[in-house]
Amino acid sequence: MKNAILRLSALLLAVLLLAGIPQAYAADGYNDAYTYTYDFWEDMRSSPDAYRPRMVITGADMGLTVDMKNPQSLFVRGSDVYIVDTGNNRILQVRLEGESCTLVREISSFTGDTAPLTLNAPEDVYVAEDGTLYIADTGNNRVVRLDKDLNWVVSFIKPTDPTYDQSKSFMPSKLVADVSGRVFCLATNINMGVMKYEANGVFTGFIGAAPVKYTALDIIWRMISTKEQRAQQASLVATEYDNIAIDANGFFYVVTQTFDENELMSGSAEPLRRLNSLGSNILIENGTFPPVGDVQWAAGNLNITRSGPSLFVDVTVLDNDVYIALDEKHNRLFGYDKQGNMLWAFGGVGYAAGYFNKPAAIEHMGYDLLVLDSIGCSLTVMTPTEYGTLIYQAIEEYNNGMYTESANTWHEVLTRNGNYDLAYIGIGRAELQSGNYAEACEYFKMARDGDNYSEAFRYYRSELVEENIGWIFAVVAVILVGPMVVGRIRKIKWEVDNA
Template structure:
């Protein structure tokens, strides 16, 4: 028994030891899991989760820097990969080497050049160090060895009035030494200062984005009334960066303006066209040597956005969490920059840390392929795109790159397939044009013969069918249906006579239902039978119910509103007459959509005007028929018909508003009942 007792004790000790070891290993195992996801931005499919392009590498907390960092306000990486940090809380600029090791501190000593709460730093090509001395309300320059050079206070200029507070927070300088300064709480743009410290104007100011209500006010109110309105202010500029090609990139936070990131040339023109970046918490932007941009966000979902050289979002990653001191998670990101090794350095103002992210092999492969793609070097990018697809086949741009390579190699069939996989209608159109050209060049005579034979066959078949129909004796019901359908076609080309035929006449319900069902069927068929250029995305993602609602709901509300308005206005039309006339009025949609849909499979983008012409003619035709229907069915003159149609459209809007309100109330009532039911069930 003693032996069994000893065995049990040994087993218990070993079990406890294993549990302790697992407890020690658990944090390490958990740390291997990234604290954030990476998302690829697909222009058609939205955000797709993918493998990381950047992973957290290390944290720099200020140990060994003659004092830990305190509220770092800015970070700048020079050409030699040395890192300069505006250590705001410690009133200094800290320099680190490329490994993150402490080199020296600048501006902390008493005397000329003493800094007070600097929030920005910049290093010129010649090594001159610029500090935005926010607390001292000045710009301070240091020599490459860290010695004080000069200090610029608020410039003397009539544009800078006494109530303009010169509180510089960020600074960059071009090759001429002209300084572009971000001043706190100003909407005037960057303050531009000459190398001698003279004010030369404001640069790159944002424009306020006006809502439809603001535009309406400007159209209706006089100057006095507008003066009493609260001024619409644009987003203030938060940060500025210089690209290697001489562009000035500004970053702005807020929703008051578009162009959260602007790429400005010397004349102030935005190469991104004031585009909306859909990120209203951007605080800084870094640019790598290939022109890709890295935006630092301050929200609870992501912390870093990656943009291609045209400003299109490519990837999102990172995470923000208040009070976090965890590798890869920022608390209050304030600045971002990138070195020659493509490492991202992020300054965290709240946790007093510098987070360093390194690029993964997948990220390197993708970014190299993408760079060669934007440079037009498609052949060199081939192997990189193939590797990207091998690692992740869901990234459309990889197929697009291979498509351009195939197009360059004149492998048009492969290019067509690649462009279709990448949802690129322009590339698909180019490849299809070459395929169509080659086929016509080799089969032109055959194409002409087939076309002529087809026209003759259709004409001959129509005549034979017409003769067959006339000779045969049909039941009365069939003759009635056929006559009503013939009247629907007649009405297309003779609207006044056609609608007069409908007055005081009951069209069969079967024909009305058939025409409506046919319109719906043609719409569905047009979606799935159209060429790729018409719908350049996966049709499995197409919202068919919503598309049908856009077709059916306006027609239904037109019938109801037209009858109600016309009844009030003295119209003679009965509801059935309005219903059947409105049904006949959509026949052009059926007739024109069919050939237009077939044609979409044979035209390229440059010829798409033909399809647009078909569609515009169709909608104009339908509008004219509805207008004539209102005039004839209700026995209005032309002016009354116009007024009635306008009031009908307004009534449709009112119906939709009320339907939206009622839907919201019903949903809230349902939710209220559901909450009560859950509460009662829980209490029970």
């Protein structure tokens, strides 16, 4: 059934594409790009697809009697996918193996010495290696830890600590846990950072609070405003994080949708952050643009259907340190390597496979990406294409110090996408490592990578100077001595003429 639907939609898509080609490509060659990158000039460049949807799983495919309703979050452990079906107060554990998906269990209640023993509008789940479940039971104002047989172990509840504003109810929305069972949770309307609980349920404080940004103008305004006015100014508060993910090294990736649009391109808005335990943002931003999603977001620009910058709703970190952010404004996915270079972007608003209605969560299973659509109530599984796999391969080879192999893979990528700046930089770095400075300069120049170019050029220049030192001295000598000789000859000639 599912295959039939897929085939039919593929056929329809093909027909639509064929019919649409003349109009679609008439105005602008890049209009219909599903996958794209940005070049140095902030222009969208269509690229081969890095990912293609492999299957779209709906409630019917899982054999659910009651379809999903407003699912909010996703978690992957092994080959099991945990879908937080918020509207139905349950969590679905689905096993994905190849093309088949089977419902393992529905988690809506548990046993133990606490009350209530049911979930109420849960918003997130985290599953440890041993199967321990951490559920953000938002409607019941608690986070519960259950063992793998659904026996209640401990609840993480509203802190009585004075650092927590007691007038606000505790609505845990997103959470992760570390290997020792500590819980890091984000709660609605709490902007003091990530709430940290010890494994026994004791709240131990906030970490990673986003620093409050003052501008000079803010300070002047606050100086001249009265106490009453100051009380009404609520603008100087820290930003609230909207989602949290944990990478293999135990660092948190957080996203926020609270930022100043004008600060995005300068890199000071930081909608996506990687936090260390002190709460500083240690995300590397060496790309041409900061990792903010779309670089062009004005209305009527290229294939932008909704105006406004990307709003990240979730992020996932692959094992090769590539992180993928999910944008719920334009329903796109943005992949970045650990240096902050954009690898690709794709997605869009729509009903076809690979397009989303309201994406709510993203997770990865190996290199596959799983995107949960909260309105479409479906789970899209996307698999990297040959092109996408080559990019990952090149990145991994470089990270493992296999520079020559990496360069060869980047050459492969270039045959598929000549606009891929990262491949030029990758080849340039490999040439630099192997001491081919002139070639490295060429490649860095093509990608307009000034910093790397400067480094390669410094070596190239000293090489040139060393090789041609004789000529350089000769030229300098001629320039210095030449005029003296000419002057002397003229003087002698003048003396001879006037003798």
